[in-house]
Amino acid sequence: MNSKLGHLSLNQLSFLIIILFGLLPLTTFFIIAHDNFYWTQVVASYLLVVLLFVLVLVVVIGWFKAKEMANADVEGFSFVRLSFKKVDKEYFGFDDSDMENVELLTTLLPSKEKIVIREVPKNKQSGNLRFLFSFLDHIIEGGIQGLGKESRDSLSSLVQKRFSFDGSEINQNTFASSYSKWSQKTKEGDYDDTRKAITKALGLS
DSSP, X not given: OGGGTTSOOOOHHHHHHHIIIIIHHHHHHHHHHTXXXXXXXXXXXXXXXXXXXXXXXXXXXXXXXXXXXXXXXXXXXXXXXXXXXXXXXXXXXXOHHHHHHHHHXXXXXXXXXXXXXXXXXXXXXXXXXXXXXXXXXXXXXTOSTTOOHHHHHHHHHHHXXXXXXXXXXXXXXXXXXXXXXXXXHHHTTTXXXXXXXXXXXXXXX
16 A cells, blocks of 8 residues: 555555455355355345445555655645656756655655756756746646745745755755745746746646
8 A cells, every 4th residue: 555655546455455355255154155145135245345345445545645645745735747757857957866756746745865956957057946946836736936925935845855956955045035036037037948948848848
């Protein structure tokens, strides 16, 4: 179940549990009882057992998923669903670990390590808060432009917990001023080329 937290589904293990702990004992019971039941009673019993086990499995998987989400440190944000096969990791300078942690972030699961924002190879723009803001503006539902103070504080906490600049911590003291400048310049269209490139690199275009 833990391996499938990101996808609420019934996998092969779930069906194996249903067969071993639900259907097998029930089958043994009917074999012993032999002809003491009508076939309609037998079918109804199987259907009831399967339904009960499916409901229990859904609740258990959902509970584990909710528990993981509560510990995900995403500060109340929700994220756009990305097709990671389409993401150009070379554009962002992401390695396999970064890609895994971006996927964990966007599926509201705890990360193993911080996502590293490095130099962007195609346009030589160094990893900085303005580029990170543009990246987050694309992957967070509703974007991050024009946030109020409380939401900005939440965004700052999210960035501190889940991102770093090539191994170095992000300077929290410059966060507010950098966000204000980015938000204003984005509104004026200064980052349009970068935003188009990020949209394409994320496979959203």
